[in-house]
Amino acid sequence: MRYAHTVEKVRAAEGAQMALLPEGTLMRRASTGLATVCARLLGRVYATRVLLLVGGGDNGADTLYAGGELARRGARVTAVLAGSGAHEAALAFFRAAGGRVADGAGVPESEIDLVIDGLVGIGGRGALREPYAALVRALPPHAAVIACDVPSGVDADTGEVGGEAVSADVTVTFGTLKPGLLVDPGASFAGLVELVDIGLDLPEADVVAATTADLRPPRPTVESDKYRRGVVGVLAGGDSYTGAAVLAVGSALHAGAGMVRFASTEGVVDLVRQRWPEAVTTVLDATGLDRADLDRVGRVQAWVAGPGLGTDARARDLVLAALATDVPVLVDADGLTVLAELGPGALDRAAPTVLTPHAGELARLLGAERSDIEARRLHHVRLAAETFAATVLLKGSTTLVATRGEPVRANLTGTPWLAAAGTGDVLSGLAGTLLSAGMPPAEAAATAAHLHGLAARIAAHPDPRSGPNPITAWDVLTAIPAAFRQAP
Ligand SMILES: NC(=O)C1=CN([C@@H]2O[C@H](COP(=O)(O)OP(=O)(O)OC[C@H]3O[C@@H](n4cnc5c(N)ncnc54)[C@H](O)[C@@H]3O)[C@@H](O)[C@H]2O)[C@@H](O)CC1
Numbered sequence: 431m432r433y434a435h436t437v438e439k440v441r442a443a444e445g446a447q448m449a450l451l452p453e454g455t456l457m458r459r460a461s462t463g464l465a466t467v468c469a470r471l472l473g474r475v476y477a478t479r480v481l482l483l484v485g486g487g488d489n490g491a492d493t494l495y496a497g498g499e500l501a502r503r504g505a506r507v508t509a510v511l512a513g514s515g516a517h518e519a520a521l522a523f524f525r526a527a528g529g530r531v532a533d534g535a536g537v538p539e540s541e542i543d544l545v546i547d548g549l550v551g552i553g554g555r556g557a558l559r560e561p562y563a564a565l566v567r568a569l570p571p572h573a574a575v576i577a578c579d580v581p582s583g584v585d586a587d588t589g590e591v592g593g594e595a596v597s598a599d600v601t602v603t604f605g606t607l608k609p610g611l612l613v614d615p616g617a618s619f620a621g622l623v624e625l626v627d628i629g630l631d632l633p634e635a636d637v638v639a640a641t642t643a644d645l646r647p648p649r650p651t652v653e654s655d656k657y658r659r660g661v662v663g664v665l666a667g668g669d670s671y672t673g674a675a676v677l678a679v680g681s682a683l684h685a686g687a688g689m690v691r692f693a694s695t696e697g698v699v700d701l702v703r704q705r706w707p708e709a710v711t712t713v714l715d716a717t718g719l720d721r722a723d724l725d726r727v728g729r730v731q732a733w734v735a736g737p738g739l740g741t742d743a744r745a746r747d748l749v750l751a752a753l754a755t756d757v758p759v760l761v762d763a764d765g766l767t768v769l770a771e772l773g774p775g776a777l778d779r780a781a782p783t784v785l786t787p788h789a790g791e792l793a794r795l796l797g798a799e800r801s802d803i804e805a806r807r808l809h810h811v812r813l814a815a816e817t818f819a820a821t822v823l824l825k826g827s828t829t830l831v832a833t834r835g836e837p838v839r840a841n842l843t844g845t846p847w848l849a850a851a852g853t854g855d856v857l858s859g860l861a862g863t864l865l866s867a868g869m870p871p872a873e874a875a876a877t878a879a880h881l882h883g884l885a886a887r888i889a890a891h892p893d894p895r896s897g898p899n900p901i902t903a904w905d906v907l908t909a910i911p912a913a914f915r916q917a918p
Protein backbone atom coordinates (compact mmCIF):
# COMPACT_ATOMS: atom_id res chain seq x y z
CA MET A 431 0.00 0.00 0.00
CA ARG A 432 1.19 3.51 -0.69
CA TYR A 433 0.13 6.24 1.74
CA ALA A 434 -0.08 9.98 1.14
CA HIS A 435 -0.53 12.67 3.79
CA THR A 436 -1.33 16.35 3.55
CA VAL A 437 1.33 18.99 4.10
CA GLU A 438 -0.26 19.87 7.44
CA LYS A 439 0.14 16.31 8.73
CA VAL A 440 3.69 16.07 7.34
CA ARG A 441 4.70 19.30 9.04
CA ALA A 442 3.21 18.18 12.36
CA ALA A 443 5.03 14.84 12.17
CA GLU A 444 8.27 16.57 11.18
CA GLY A 445 7.89 19.00 14.06
CA ALA A 446 7.46 16.16 16.53
CA GLN A 447 10.59 14.41 15.23
CA MET A 448 12.66 17.57 15.06
CA ALA A 449 11.99 18.19 18.73
CA LEU A 450 13.67 14.86 19.50
CA LEU A 451 16.57 14.84 17.05
CA PRO A 452 19.71 16.96 16.62
CA GLU A 453 19.13 19.88 14.25
CA GLY A 454 19.39 19.05 10.58
CA THR A 455 18.91 15.28 11.02
CA LEU A 456 15.73 15.04 8.95
CA MET A 457 17.18 17.16 6.18
CA ARG A 458 20.31 15.01 6.00
CA ARG A 459 18.20 11.86 5.89
CA ALA A 460 16.16 13.36 3.08
CA SER A 461 19.10 14.65 1.05
CA THR A 462 21.11 11.43 1.43
CA GLY A 463 18.08 9.50 0.20
CA LEU A 464 17.79 11.88 -2.74
CA ALA A 465 21.49 11.56 -3.60
CA THR A 466 21.24 7.76 -3.45
CA VAL A 467 18.39 7.67 -5.97
CA CYS A 468 20.24 10.16 -8.23
CA ALA A 469 23.39 8.01 -8.12
CA ARG A 470 21.36 4.92 -8.96
CA LEU A 471 19.76 6.66 -11.92
CA LEU A 472 23.10 7.98 -13.19
CA GLY A 473 24.72 4.56 -12.91
CA ARG A 474 28.24 5.96 -12.74
CA VAL A 475 28.45 9.26 -10.84
CA TYR A 476 32.03 10.27 -11.69
CA ALA A 477 32.25 12.97 -14.39
CA THR A 478 28.50 13.14 -14.95
CA ARG A 479 27.00 16.62 -15.36
CA VAL A 480 24.29 17.47 -12.89
CA LEU A 481 22.25 20.67 -12.76
CA LEU A 482 20.48 21.77 -9.59
CA LEU A 483 17.53 24.16 -9.63
CA VAL A 484 17.63 25.63 -6.15
CA GLY A 485 14.81 27.60 -4.58
CA GLY A 486 15.04 29.72 -1.48
CA GLY A 487 13.42 27.24 0.95
CA ASP A 488 14.34 23.91 2.49
CA ASN A 489 13.50 22.10 -0.72
CA GLY A 490 16.43 23.94 -2.27
CA ALA A 491 18.53 23.06 0.77
CA ASP A 492 17.84 19.34 0.36
CA THR A 493 18.89 19.67 -3.26
CA LEU A 494 22.14 21.46 -2.39
CA TYR A 495 23.07 18.77 0.14
CA ALA A 496 22.28 16.01 -2.35
CA GLY A 497 24.22 17.85 -5.08
CA GLY A 498 27.16 18.18 -2.67
CA GLU A 499 27.14 14.44 -2.06
CA LEU A 500 27.21 13.79 -5.80
CA ALA A 501 30.03 16.34 -6.24
CA ARG A 502 32.03 14.49 -3.60
CA ARG A 503 31.72 11.39 -5.74
CA GLY A 504 33.14 13.19 -8.74
CA ALA A 505 30.05 14.58 -10.49
CA ARG A 506 30.30 18.04 -12.07
CA VAL A 507 27.45 19.74 -10.28
CA THR A 508 26.21 23.23 -11.09
CA ALA A 509 23.55 24.99 -9.04
CA VAL A 510 21.27 27.70 -10.36
CA LEU A 511 20.20 29.74 -7.33
CA ALA A 512 16.72 30.82 -8.30
CA GLY A 513 15.45 32.22 -5.01
CA SER A 514 16.40 35.56 -3.52
CA GLY A 515 18.55 33.64 -1.03
CA ALA A 516 19.66 30.05 -0.44
CA HIS A 517 20.03 27.97 2.73
CA GLU A 518 23.44 29.10 4.01
CA ALA A 519 24.70 25.89 5.60
CA ALA A 520 23.57 23.81 2.61
CA LEU A 521 25.25 26.18 0.18
CA ALA A 522 28.50 26.11 2.18
CA PHE A 523 28.39 22.28 2.19
CA PHE A 524 27.78 22.26 -1.56
CA ARG A 525 30.68 24.60 -2.32
CA ALA A 526 33.05 22.75 0.02
CA ALA A 527 32.21 19.51 -1.78
CA GLY A 528 33.30 21.03 -5.09
CA GLY A 529 29.89 22.16 -6.37
CA ARG A 530 29.74 25.25 -8.60
CA VAL A 531 27.19 28.02 -8.59
CA ALA A 532 26.11 29.17 -12.08
CA ASP A 533 26.95 32.77 -12.94
CA GLY A 534 23.56 33.73 -14.32
CA ALA A 535 20.07 32.90 -13.12
CA GLY A 536 19.21 30.99 -16.34
CA VAL A 537 19.77 27.35 -17.30
CA PRO A 538 23.41 27.04 -18.55
CA GLU A 539 23.70 25.92 -22.16
CA SER A 540 25.92 22.93 -21.51
CA GLU A 541 25.21 19.22 -21.79
CA ILE A 542 23.34 17.89 -18.76
CA ASP A 543 22.90 14.28 -17.65
CA LEU A 544 20.56 14.95 -14.77
CA VAL A 545 18.50 17.85 -13.44
CA ILE A 546 17.46 17.92 -9.79
CA ASP A 547 14.43 20.09 -9.24
CA GLY A 548 14.62 21.79 -5.85
CA LEU A 549 12.67 24.95 -6.61
CA VAL A 550 9.78 24.35 -4.24
CA GLY A 551 8.50 21.38 -2.26
CA ILE A 552 5.68 21.23 0.24
CA GLY A 553 6.05 24.98 0.82
CA GLY A 554 4.90 25.77 -2.73
CA ARG A 555 1.70 27.77 -3.03
CA GLY A 556 -0.23 28.51 -6.21
CA ALA A 557 1.22 28.68 -9.72
CA LEU A 558 5.02 28.88 -9.98
CA ARG A 559 6.12 32.51 -10.02
CA GLU A 560 8.96 33.99 -12.05
CA PRO A 561 11.84 33.42 -12.31
CA TYR A 562 11.02 29.81 -11.34
CA ALA A 563 8.52 29.31 -14.14
CA ALA A 564 11.02 30.57 -16.76
CA LEU A 565 13.62 28.07 -15.49
CA VAL A 566 11.16 25.22 -15.88
CA ARG A 567 10.37 26.31 -19.45
CA ALA A 568 14.10 26.46 -20.25
CA LEU A 569 14.90 22.90 -19.14
CA PRO A 570 16.53 20.83 -21.88
CA PRO A 571 13.83 18.51 -23.24
CA HIS A 572 15.85 15.30 -23.09
CA ALA A 573 17.63 15.60 -19.74
CA ALA A 574 16.52 13.19 -17.02
CA VAL A 575 14.77 15.06 -14.21
CA ILE A 576 14.49 14.07 -10.57
CA ALA A 577 12.10 16.14 -8.47
CA CYS A 578 12.95 16.72 -4.82
CA ASP A 579 9.90 15.84 -2.69
CA VAL A 580 7.30 17.20 -5.17
CA PRO A 581 7.67 18.37 -8.80
CA SER A 582 7.76 22.16 -8.52
CA GLY A 583 4.48 23.62 -9.70
CA VAL A 584 2.39 20.66 -8.48
CA ASP A 585 0.28 21.36 -5.40
CA ALA A 586 1.37 18.76 -2.87
CA ASP A 587 -2.05 18.47 -1.23
CA THR A 588 -4.27 18.31 -4.28
CA GLY A 589 -2.28 17.53 -7.44
CA GLU A 590 -3.51 20.77 -8.96
CA VAL A 591 -1.21 22.47 -11.45
CA GLY A 592 -1.92 26.16 -11.83
CA GLY A 593 0.77 27.02 -14.38
CA GLU A 594 4.23 25.79 -15.31
CA ALA A 595 5.33 22.55 -13.59
CA VAL A 596 8.39 20.34 -13.70
CA SER A 597 7.81 17.11 -15.57
CA ALA A 598 9.90 14.60 -13.64
CA ASP A 599 11.07 11.10 -14.52
CA VAL A 600 11.36 10.30 -10.85
CA THR A 601 10.13 12.09 -7.74
CA VAL A 602 12.00 11.34 -4.55
CA THR A 603 9.61 12.14 -1.73
CA PHE A 604 10.30 12.21 1.99
CA GLY A 605 8.54 10.61 4.93
CA THR A 606 5.32 9.79 3.09
CA LEU A 607 3.81 10.38 -0.34
CA LYS A 608 1.89 13.61 -0.85
CA PRO A 609 -1.65 13.41 -2.31
CA GLY A 610 -0.57 15.47 -5.33
CA LEU A 611 1.77 12.65 -6.39
CA LEU A 612 -1.14 10.22 -6.71
CA VAL A 613 -3.82 12.52 -8.14
CA ASP A 614 -3.88 13.93 -11.65
CA PRO A 615 -2.86 16.24 -13.11
CA GLY A 616 0.01 16.24 -10.54
CA ALA A 617 0.56 12.48 -10.74
CA SER A 618 1.37 12.72 -14.43
CA PHE A 619 4.21 15.18 -13.62
CA ALA A 620 5.70 13.01 -10.88
CA GLY A 621 6.94 10.05 -12.93
CA LEU A 622 8.06 7.14 -10.77
CA VAL A 623 7.66 8.00 -7.08
CA GLU A 624 10.42 6.82 -4.71
CA LEU A 625 9.79 7.14 -0.99
CA VAL A 626 12.65 7.93 1.37
CA ASP A 627 11.85 6.97 4.95
CA ILE A 628 12.94 9.76 7.28
CA GLY A 629 11.37 8.22 10.37
CA LEU A 630 8.13 10.18 10.64
CA ASP A 631 5.31 8.94 12.85
CA LEU A 632 2.20 9.69 10.81
CA PRO A 633 -1.57 9.56 11.45
CA GLU A 634 -4.17 8.13 9.04
CA ALA A 635 -3.43 8.80 5.38
CA ASP A 636 -5.52 11.14 3.22
CA VAL A 637 -5.00 9.28 -0.05
CA VAL A 638 -3.93 5.65 -0.42
CA ALA A 639 -3.04 3.53 -3.42
CA ALA A 640 -2.97 -0.24 -3.48
CA THR A 641 -0.25 -2.19 -5.21
CA THR A 642 -1.20 -5.45 -6.90
CA ALA A 643 0.21 -7.32 -3.89
CA ASP A 644 -2.41 -5.59 -1.71
CA LEU A 645 -5.37 -6.86 -3.74
CA ARG A 646 -7.74 -9.32 -2.11
CA PRO A 647 -10.27 -10.19 -4.81
CA PRO A 648 -12.88 -12.65 -3.59
CA ARG A 649 -12.04 -16.27 -4.31
CA PRO A 650 -14.42 -19.20 -4.03
CA THR A 651 -13.87 -21.75 -1.29
CA VAL A 652 -14.97 -25.37 -1.15
CA GLU A 653 -18.18 -24.24 0.52
CA SER A 654 -19.03 -21.67 -2.15
CA ASP A 655 -22.01 -22.21 -4.36
CA LYS A 656 -23.16 -19.92 -7.11
CA TYR A 657 -25.44 -17.95 -4.80
CA ARG A 658 -22.92 -17.39 -2.06
CA ARG A 659 -20.20 -16.41 -4.54
CA GLY A 660 -22.38 -13.53 -5.62
CA VAL A 661 -25.26 -13.06 -8.01
CA VAL A 662 -25.06 -9.79 -9.86
CA GLY A 663 -27.98 -8.26 -11.71
CA VAL A 664 -27.35 -6.11 -14.77
CA LEU A 665 -29.83 -3.53 -16.07
CA ALA A 666 -28.34 -2.32 -19.31
CA GLY A 667 -28.96 -1.72 -23.00
CA GLY A 668 -31.93 -0.28 -24.81
CA ASP A 669 -33.14 0.66 -28.26
CA SER A 670 -30.10 2.78 -29.02
CA TYR A 671 -27.27 0.85 -27.39
CA THR A 672 -26.90 -2.89 -27.18
CA GLY A 673 -23.12 -3.34 -27.01
CA ALA A 674 -22.87 -1.88 -23.51
CA ALA A 675 -25.10 -4.66 -22.17
CA VAL A 676 -23.02 -7.37 -23.86
CA LEU A 677 -19.83 -5.88 -22.43
CA ALA A 678 -21.14 -5.36 -18.88
CA VAL A 679 -22.56 -8.89 -18.68
CA GLY A 680 -19.40 -10.42 -20.18
CA SER A 681 -17.26 -8.54 -17.74
CA ALA A 682 -19.34 -9.65 -14.75
CA LEU A 683 -19.03 -13.26 -15.92
CA HIS A 684 -15.26 -12.98 -16.39
CA ALA A 685 -14.87 -11.42 -12.95
CA GLY A 686 -16.10 -14.56 -11.24
CA ALA A 687 -19.78 -13.91 -10.57
CA GLY A 688 -21.59 -17.00 -9.33
CA MET A 689 -24.40 -15.98 -11.64
CA VAL A 690 -25.28 -12.98 -13.79
CA ARG A 691 -28.93 -12.07 -14.14
CA PHE A 692 -29.67 -9.76 -17.02
CA ALA A 693 -32.89 -7.88 -17.68
CA SER A 694 -33.76 -5.61 -20.59
CA THR A 695 -36.00 -5.29 -23.62
CA GLU A 696 -36.42 -8.29 -25.89
CA GLY A 697 -33.93 -7.35 -28.60
CA VAL A 698 -31.14 -6.71 -26.12
CA VAL A 699 -31.91 -9.86 -24.17
CA ASP A 700 -31.66 -11.87 -27.41
CA LEU A 701 -28.26 -10.41 -28.18
CA VAL A 702 -26.90 -11.00 -24.70
CA ARG A 703 -28.23 -14.55 -24.66
CA GLN A 704 -26.58 -15.33 -27.96
CA ARG A 705 -23.23 -14.06 -26.79
CA TRP A 706 -23.40 -15.23 -23.16
CA PRO A 707 -25.49 -18.37 -22.72
CA GLU A 708 -24.20 -18.39 -19.10
CA ALA A 709 -26.32 -15.34 -18.23
CA VAL A 710 -29.85 -15.81 -16.85
CA THR A 711 -32.07 -13.36 -18.72
CA THR A 712 -35.47 -11.76 -18.27
CA VAL A 713 -37.40 -9.65 -20.74
CA LEU A 714 -38.86 -6.55 -19.14
CA ASP A 715 -41.59 -4.32 -20.49
CA ALA A 716 -40.66 -0.95 -21.85
CA THR A 717 -42.93 1.04 -19.53
CA GLY A 718 -44.33 1.11 -16.01
CA LEU A 719 -41.45 -0.73 -14.35
CA ASP A 720 -40.90 -0.78 -10.61
CA ARG A 721 -39.23 -2.75 -7.89
CA ALA A 722 -41.71 -5.67 -8.22
CA ASP A 723 -40.42 -6.22 -11.77
CA LEU A 724 -36.88 -6.56 -10.43
CA ASP A 725 -38.07 -9.06 -7.82
CA ARG A 726 -39.40 -11.08 -10.75
CA VAL A 727 -35.89 -11.11 -12.28
CA GLY A 728 -34.74 -13.05 -9.23
CA ARG A 729 -32.66 -12.53 -6.12
CA VAL A 730 -29.36 -10.72 -6.63
CA GLN A 731 -26.71 -9.46 -4.21
CA ALA A 732 -25.95 -6.30 -6.21
CA TRP A 733 -27.38 -4.40 -9.16
CA VAL A 734 -25.52 -2.64 -11.94
CA ALA A 735 -27.79 -0.07 -13.56
CA GLY A 736 -27.05 2.17 -16.48
CA PRO A 737 -24.74 1.05 -19.30
CA GLY A 738 -26.45 1.83 -22.62
CA LEU A 739 -29.78 2.22 -20.83
CA GLY A 740 -30.79 5.46 -22.53
CA THR A 741 -32.17 8.37 -20.57
CA ASP A 742 -35.92 8.04 -21.17
CA ALA A 743 -38.73 7.20 -18.73
CA ARG A 744 -37.91 3.48 -18.88
CA ALA A 745 -34.31 4.16 -17.90
CA ARG A 746 -35.49 6.35 -15.02
CA ASP A 747 -37.91 3.68 -13.82
CA LEU A 748 -35.21 1.03 -13.88
CA VAL A 749 -32.69 3.14 -11.98
CA LEU A 750 -35.32 4.00 -9.36
CA ALA A 751 -36.39 0.35 -9.12
CA ALA A 752 -32.81 -0.74 -8.48
CA LEU A 753 -32.35 1.99 -5.88
CA ALA A 754 -35.55 0.85 -4.16
CA THR A 755 -34.00 -2.55 -3.41
CA ASP A 756 -32.04 -3.31 -0.26
CA VAL A 757 -28.85 -4.49 -1.99
CA PRO A 758 -25.80 -2.50 -3.17
CA VAL A 759 -26.39 -0.68 -6.47
CA LEU A 760 -23.79 0.56 -8.92
CA VAL A 761 -25.02 3.36 -11.17
CA ASP A 762 -23.03 4.01 -14.33
CA ALA A 763 -23.21 5.79 -17.67
CA ASP A 764 -26.80 6.68 -18.72
CA GLY A 765 -27.88 5.79 -15.20
CA LEU A 766 -25.80 8.73 -14.01
CA THR A 767 -27.48 11.10 -16.45
CA VAL A 768 -30.82 9.95 -15.06
CA LEU A 769 -29.51 10.41 -11.54
CA ALA A 770 -28.32 13.95 -12.31
CA GLU A 771 -31.95 14.81 -13.02
CA LEU A 772 -33.31 12.96 -9.99
CA GLY A 773 -30.81 14.61 -7.62
CA PRO A 774 -29.05 13.29 -4.49
CA GLY A 775 -32.41 12.58 -2.74
CA ALA A 776 -32.79 9.48 -4.95
CA LEU A 777 -29.86 7.91 -3.11
CA ASP A 778 -31.48 8.11 0.31
CA ARG A 779 -31.28 4.37 0.95
CA ALA A 780 -29.83 1.99 3.51
CA ALA A 781 -27.69 -0.21 1.24
CA PRO A 782 -24.53 1.18 -0.36
CA THR A 783 -24.55 2.97 -3.71
CA VAL A 784 -21.55 3.24 -5.99
CA LEU A 785 -21.38 5.85 -8.75
CA THR A 786 -18.79 5.50 -11.51
CA PRO A 787 -18.72 8.77 -13.48
CA HIS A 788 -16.09 10.14 -15.83
CA ALA A 789 -15.35 13.85 -15.53
CA GLY A 790 -18.20 14.83 -17.88
CA GLU A 791 -20.75 12.77 -15.98
CA LEU A 792 -19.54 14.10 -12.65
CA ALA A 793 -19.83 17.63 -14.03
CA ARG A 794 -23.50 16.93 -14.75
CA LEU A 795 -24.06 15.39 -11.31
CA LEU A 796 -22.50 18.33 -9.49
CA GLY A 797 -23.59 21.08 -11.86
CA ALA A 798 -19.92 22.00 -12.41
CA GLU A 799 -17.69 22.57 -15.45
CA ARG A 800 -15.92 19.52 -16.79
CA SER A 801 -12.61 21.42 -16.99
CA ASP A 802 -12.93 22.32 -13.31
CA ILE A 803 -13.57 18.66 -12.40
CA GLU A 804 -10.43 17.68 -14.28
CA ALA A 805 -8.32 20.43 -12.71
CA ARG A 806 -9.52 19.66 -9.15
CA ARG A 807 -10.24 15.96 -9.17
CA LEU A 808 -9.59 15.27 -5.50
CA HIS A 809 -11.85 18.09 -4.37
CA HIS A 810 -14.68 17.05 -6.66
CA VAL A 811 -14.59 13.32 -5.96
CA ARG A 812 -14.79 14.06 -2.23
CA LEU A 813 -17.56 16.60 -2.79
CA ALA A 814 -19.55 14.06 -4.82
CA ALA A 815 -19.17 11.37 -2.14
CA GLU A 816 -20.48 13.85 0.45
CA THR A 817 -23.27 15.27 -1.69
CA PHE A 818 -24.63 11.92 -2.83
CA ALA A 819 -23.74 9.95 0.32
CA ALA A 820 -22.29 7.33 -2.00
CA THR A 821 -18.99 5.76 -2.98
CA VAL A 822 -17.84 7.70 -6.03
CA LEU A 823 -15.34 6.32 -8.52
CA LEU A 824 -14.10 9.13 -10.75
CA LYS A 825 -12.60 7.67 -13.91
CA GLY A 826 -9.57 9.17 -15.58
CA SER A 827 -5.89 8.59 -16.15
CA THR A 828 -5.66 8.01 -12.40
CA THR A 829 -9.01 6.86 -11.16
CA LEU A 830 -10.04 8.02 -7.68
CA VAL A 831 -12.50 6.40 -5.29
CA ALA A 832 -14.02 8.41 -2.45
CA THR A 833 -16.29 7.39 0.40
CA ARG A 834 -17.26 9.59 3.31
CA GLY A 835 -14.93 9.15 6.29
CA GLU A 836 -12.31 7.07 4.47
CA PRO A 837 -9.05 8.01 2.74
CA VAL A 838 -9.47 8.54 -1.00
CA ARG A 839 -8.15 5.58 -3.00
CA ALA A 840 -6.06 6.32 -6.08
CA ASN A 841 -5.56 3.69 -8.75
CA LEU A 842 -2.05 3.04 -10.02
CA THR A 843 -2.81 0.72 -12.96
CA GLY A 844 -4.10 1.43 -16.45
CA THR A 845 -2.75 2.55 -19.79
CA PRO A 846 -3.62 5.48 -22.06
CA TRP A 847 -5.03 2.88 -24.49
CA LEU A 848 -7.85 2.34 -22.02
CA ALA A 849 -9.49 5.54 -23.21
CA ALA A 850 -11.71 3.65 -25.67
CA ALA A 851 -15.46 3.19 -26.08
CA GLY A 852 -16.96 0.43 -23.98
CA THR A 853 -14.20 0.11 -21.39
CA GLY A 854 -16.46 1.81 -18.83
CA ASP A 855 -19.10 -0.90 -19.33
CA VAL A 856 -16.41 -3.48 -18.60
CA LEU A 857 -15.49 -1.65 -15.39
CA SER A 858 -19.06 -1.51 -14.15
CA GLY A 859 -19.63 -5.25 -14.72
CA LEU A 860 -16.42 -6.02 -12.89
CA ALA A 861 -17.17 -3.72 -9.95
CA GLY A 862 -20.75 -5.00 -9.73
CA THR A 863 -19.49 -8.57 -9.41
CA LEU A 864 -17.12 -7.63 -6.58
CA LEU A 865 -19.97 -5.81 -4.82
CA SER A 866 -22.20 -8.86 -5.18
CA ALA A 867 -19.49 -11.00 -3.59
CA GLY A 868 -19.82 -8.87 -0.46
CA MET A 869 -16.82 -6.56 -0.78
CA PRO A 870 -17.34 -3.20 0.93
CA PRO A 871 -18.21 -0.57 -1.69
CA ALA A 872 -14.99 1.48 -1.74
CA GLU A 873 -12.85 -1.64 -1.76
CA ALA A 874 -14.95 -3.20 -4.52
CA ALA A 875 -14.69 -0.05 -6.64
CA ALA A 876 -10.95 0.37 -6.08
CA THR A 877 -10.21 -3.32 -6.64
CA ALA A 878 -12.26 -3.24 -9.84
CA ALA A 879 -10.36 -0.18 -11.09
CA HIS A 880 -7.07 -1.88 -10.29
CA LEU A 881 -7.95 -5.15 -12.04
CA HIS A 882 -9.45 -3.26 -14.99
CA GLY A 883 -6.23 -1.28 -15.41
CA LEU A 884 -4.15 -4.45 -15.12
CA ALA A 885 -6.34 -6.22 -17.70
CA ALA A 886 -5.90 -3.29 -20.06
CA ARG A 887 -2.13 -3.37 -19.63
CA ILE A 888 -2.03 -7.11 -20.22
CA ALA A 889 -4.09 -6.65 -23.39
CA ALA A 890 -2.15 -3.62 -24.63
CA HIS A 891 1.26 -5.00 -23.76
CA PRO A 892 1.19 -8.76 -24.20
CA ASP A 893 4.89 -9.01 -25.00
CA PRO A 894 7.40 -7.13 -22.80
CA ARG A 895 9.98 -7.27 -25.61
CA SER A 896 7.86 -5.12 -27.92
CA GLY A 897 5.77 -1.99 -27.67
CA PRO A 898 2.10 -1.68 -26.76
CA ASN A 899 -0.80 -2.24 -29.16
CA PRO A 900 -4.25 -0.63 -29.37
CA ILE A 901 -6.99 -2.44 -27.48
CA THR A 902 -10.76 -2.67 -27.54
CA ALA A 903 -13.13 -3.01 -24.60
CA TRP A 904 -13.50 -6.64 -25.64
CA ASP A 905 -9.74 -7.20 -25.23
CA VAL A 906 -9.94 -5.75 -21.71
CA LEU A 907 -12.88 -7.98 -20.85
CA THR A 908 -11.14 -11.14 -21.99
CA ALA A 909 -7.96 -10.19 -20.08
CA ILE A 910 -9.79 -9.94 -16.72
CA PRO A 911 -8.94 -13.54 -15.74
CA ALA A 912 -5.25 -12.85 -16.48
CA ALA A 913 -5.46 -9.77 -14.24
CA PHE A 914 -6.86 -11.95 -11.43
CA ARG A 915 -3.85 -14.24 -11.82
CA GLN A 916 -1.53 -11.35 -10.92
CA ALA A 917 -3.29 -10.77 -7.58
CA PRO A 918 -2.00 -12.79 -4.61
N1 LIG B 1 10.50 20.53 7.46
C1 LIG B 1 11.36 19.50 7.56
O1 LIG B 1 11.74 19.06 8.61
C2 LIG B 1 11.89 18.88 6.38
C3 LIG B 1 11.72 19.49 5.18
N2 LIG B 1 12.23 18.95 4.09
C4 LIG B 1 12.25 19.70 2.84
O2 LIG B 1 11.75 21.00 3.01
C5 LIG B 1 10.75 21.25 2.06
C6 LIG B 1 9.83 22.28 2.59
O3 LIG B 1 10.60 23.42 2.79
P1 LIG B 1 10.01 24.87 3.00
O4 LIG B 1 8.98 24.82 4.02
O5 LIG B 1 11.15 25.75 3.22
O6 LIG B 1 9.27 25.18 1.65
P2 LIG B 1 9.75 25.03 0.13
O7 LIG B 1 11.21 25.02 0.01
O8 LIG B 1 9.00 23.90 -0.45
O9 LIG B 1 9.16 26.34 -0.52
C7 LIG B 1 9.22 27.56 0.13
C8 LIG B 1 9.88 28.58 -0.77
O10 LIG B 1 9.25 28.61 -2.02
C9 LIG B 1 8.70 29.89 -2.29
N3 LIG B 1 7.46 29.67 -3.02
C10 LIG B 1 6.31 29.15 -2.56
N4 LIG B 1 5.40 29.06 -3.54
C11 LIG B 1 5.99 29.55 -4.65
C12 LIG B 1 5.56 29.73 -6.01
N5 LIG B 1 4.33 29.40 -6.39
N6 LIG B 1 6.41 30.25 -6.89
C13 LIG B 1 7.66 30.60 -6.52
N7 LIG B 1 8.12 30.45 -5.26
C14 LIG B 1 7.30 29.93 -4.34
C15 LIG B 1 8.56 30.53 -0.94
O11 LIG B 1 8.60 31.93 -1.08
C16 LIG B 1 9.76 29.97 -0.19
O12 LIG B 1 10.93 30.64 -0.54
C17 LIG B 1 10.16 19.91 1.78
O13 LIG B 1 9.50 19.86 0.55
C18 LIG B 1 11.40 19.06 1.79
O14 LIG B 1 12.07 19.12 0.56
C19 LIG B 1 13.07 17.76 4.16
O15 LIG B 1 14.37 18.19 4.30
C20 LIG B 1 12.68 16.87 5.28
C21 LIG B 1 12.61 17.59 6.54
Ligand SMILES: [K+]
Pocket residue numbers: 489547548549550551577578579580581582
Ligand atom coordinates in the same frame (compact mmCIF):
# COMPACT_ATOMS: atom_id res chain seq x y z
K1 LIG C 1 10.76 20.24 -6.04
